[in-house]
Amino acid sequence: MQKFNLGVIGSGPAGLAAAFEAQKLGQKVVIIEKYQWGGTCPNYGCDPKKILLSAVEGLERQKALKGRGLEGDLKINWPELMAFKQTYVDAVKPRKIKGLDAAGITHLAGTAHFIDGQTVQVGDETLTADYWIIATGQRPKMATFPGAELTIDSEAFLNLKTMPQDITFIGAGYIGVEFANISRMAGSHVHVVARHKQILKDFDPVLTTALKEQMVHDGIELTSEVEVASIQNVGQQYQVTLTNGQQWLTDQVVLTIGRQGNTDQLDAVTGQIELHQSHVVVNQYLQTTNPHVYAIGDVADNAVPKLVPVGNFEGRYVARHLFGTESGPINYQTLPEVVFGSPRIAQTGMKMADAQAKGLTVHEFKWDKVITFYRYQDHPIIRVALDQNGVIRGASVYAKEAEELINYFVTAINEERTLSETQANLYAYPSLGSEFAGFYE
Numbered sequence: 524m525q526k527f528n529l530g531v532i533g534s535g536p537a538g539l540a541a542a543f544e545a546q547k548l549g550q551k552v553v554i555i556e557k558y559q560w561g562g563t564c565p566n567y568g569c570d571p572k573k574i575l576l577s578a579v580e581g582l583e584r585q586k587a588l589k590g591r592g593l594e595g596d597l598k599i600n601w602p603e604l605m606a607f608k609q610t611y612v613d614a615v616k617p618r619k620i621k622g623l624d625a626a627g628i629t630h631l632a633g634t635a636h637f638i639d640g641q642t643v644q645v646g647d648e649t650l651t652a653d654y655w656i657i658a659t660g661q662r663p664k665m666a667t668f669p670g671a672e673l674t675i676d677s678e679a680f681l682n683l684k685t686m687p688q689d690i691t692f693i694g695a696g697y698i699g700v701e702f703a704n705i706s707r708m709a710g711s712h713v714h715v716v717a718r719h720k721q722i723l724k725d726f727d728p729v730l731t732t733a734l735k736e737q738m739v740h741d742g743i744e745l746t747s748e749v750e751v752a753s754i755q756n757v758g759q760q761y762q763v764t765l766t767n768g769q770q771w772l773t774d775q776v777v778l779t780i781g782r783q784g785n786t787d788q789l790d791a792v793t794g795q796i797e798l799h800q801s802h803v804v805v806n807q808y809l810q811t812t813n814p815h816v817y818a819i820g821d822v823a824d825n826a827v828p829k830l831v832p833v834g835n836f837e838g839r840y841v842a843r844h845l846f847g848t849e850s851g852p853i854n855y856q857t858l859p860e861v862v863f864g865s866p867r868i869a870q871t872g873m874k875m876a877d878a879q880a881k882g883l884t885v886h887e888f889k890w891d892k893v894i895t896f897y898r899y900q901d902h903p904i905i906r907v908a909l910d911q912n913g914v915i916r917g918a919s920v921y922a923k924e925a926e927e928l929i930n931y932f933v934t935a936i937n938e939e940r941t942l943s944e945t946q947a948n949l950y951a952y953p954s955l956g957s958e959f960a961g962f963y964e
């Protein structure tokens with residue numbers, strides 16, 4: 524039996540962050556992965572998606588400048604784009620393994636399950652550790668309507684060999700919205716089925732309404748406040764039937780209704796680890812009901828957004844809590860959230876609805892005439908919540924480069940800066956930063 528100070532189950536952003544931090548603190552660490560080293564994000568999540576988005580961005584720029592100085596029509600060559608994406612993905616495993624080897628972290632391929640409160644079995648190997656961290660992530664949730672088995676999931680979408688002529692997304696959350704936009708720009712006719720009136724229900728409704736209108740304007744057939752009744756094979760196609768009786772034929776149906784925790788193979792009961800539905804119950808130190816076991820990242824049952832920076836932060840926190848000087852409960856920093864649509868929606872700090880309910884002032888800016896946005900015909904909406912002292916407490920942004928702009932607000936909120944203090948910085952001009960500095964013009 525091999526003995527370690529720390530065992531980490533799952534090599535996604537959360538598990539890797541914990542393993543490297545513990546190793547830096549002088550611990551003997553083992554990490555176990557059953558599928559792809561690096562987990563969801565670099566293999567079948569954020570990173571491949573952002574590569575596909577780079578082609579979308581190219582097309583958007585071209586469309587915005589057509590008749591304004593750019594000639595000709597571009598189009599996405601899907602197989603070529605996928606091949607480019609794959610060159611990135613193929614390099615992930617060797618890079619991760621090289622990093623683990625260089626750090627002296629033991630790594631093992633296989634499915635881990637608990638055989639008692641401190642011992643884990645992986646194939647023929649039995650491993651014991653002072654502490655275990657469960658970082659097993661999530662996988663797509665399956666639907667229960669008849670024909671749900673005919674759908675594909677987000678990972679299969681990111682490996683589609685050809686872009687279907689007609690594609691349907693069920694669910695209008697992060698993935699449905701982002702992939703609908705990519706598919707549209709790749710030339711597909713796109714349907715989205717949304718359960719609620721508001722798409723992206725955790726985001727600022729002013730911005731989600733603007734995005735929904737833009738998606739419809741761009742030709743996406745978005746049906747709201749309805750459910751799928753069934754999907755049936757009809758020749759080479761699928762017939763989608765909604766609960767309101769509406770029907771259409773489509774070439775591919777992608778299920779984007781959320782994700783569930785990867786806990787079914789862990790033998791959690793044997794490990795004395797309590798689950799809540801498919802996620803691992805944790806306290807404010809991310810400790811499970813077994814004091815020797817912690818859970819981080821997507822699989823933890825806590826009310827924080829399930830995103831890469833969160834898992835990374837939690838991984839480093841638990842390693843420092845167990846082996847370093849971090850003694851208090853986890854204290855999350857200001858979190859940015861971004862939906863990579865056309866344009867993006869981003870938010871950080873206090874949500875606009877909460878700010879308004881608490882009597883804070885919400886300022887709204889529409890800035891399409893300033894140079895940064897004008898150059899590619901962007902029509903941004905920027906909403907900022909200020910407290911009675913003018914300190915920025917929250918922001919939401921609707922713009923093509925919202926993922927960069929929101930980072931300025933993260934810093935401002937963390938440093939409790941007023942807008943005028945923020946403006947006092949000198950930022951490169953013209954850039955998103957200089958627009959940020961000039962907000963109150």
Ligand SMILES: Cc1cc2nc3c(=O)[nH]c(=O)nc-3n(C[C@H](O)[C@H](O)[C@H](O)COP(=O)(O)OP(=O)(O)OC[C@H]3O[C@@H](n4cnc5c(N)ncnc54)[C@H](O)[C@@H]3O)c2cc1C
Pocket residue numbers: 532533534535536537538555556557558559560561562563564567568569570572633634635636658659660661677698785788789819820821822829830831832834
């Ligand atoms: C399509 C898509 C796009 C996304 N885009 C973004 C984005 O733009 N920005 C962002 O911040 N987040 C994004 N996310 C979310 C992000 O990918 C996750 O928040 C992040 O990967 C979670 O990290 P994790 O380490 O908790 O889990 P994961 O990355 O899921 O890693 C968990 C690992 O554990 C392994 N595992 C599971 N069970 C076992 C077992 N019993 N034994 C051994 N190994 C096991 C799994 O194989 C997996 O590799 C996206 C997700 C998807 C699906």
Ligand SMILES: NC(=O)c1ccc[n+]([C@@H]2O[C@H](COP(=O)([O-])OP(=O)(O)OC[C@H]3O[C@@H](n4cnc5c(N)ncnc54)[C@H](O)[C@@H]3O)[C@@H](O)[C@H]2O)c1
Pocket residue numbers: 666693694695696697698699701716717718719723724749750751779780781782828829830860861862863
């Ligand atoms: N840009 C990013 O950071 C990014 C991108 C993609 C995914 N992610 C992460 O992955 C998670 C999963 O994304 P997701 O889009 O699958 O989930 P989600 O929770 O964001 O959205 C799922 C949507 O599907 C709806 N829904 C549920 N059941 C339905 C049904 N039967 N019919 C129709 N609609 C239904 C929900 O109401 C919800 O609006 C996100 O919550 C996020 O943590 C992040």
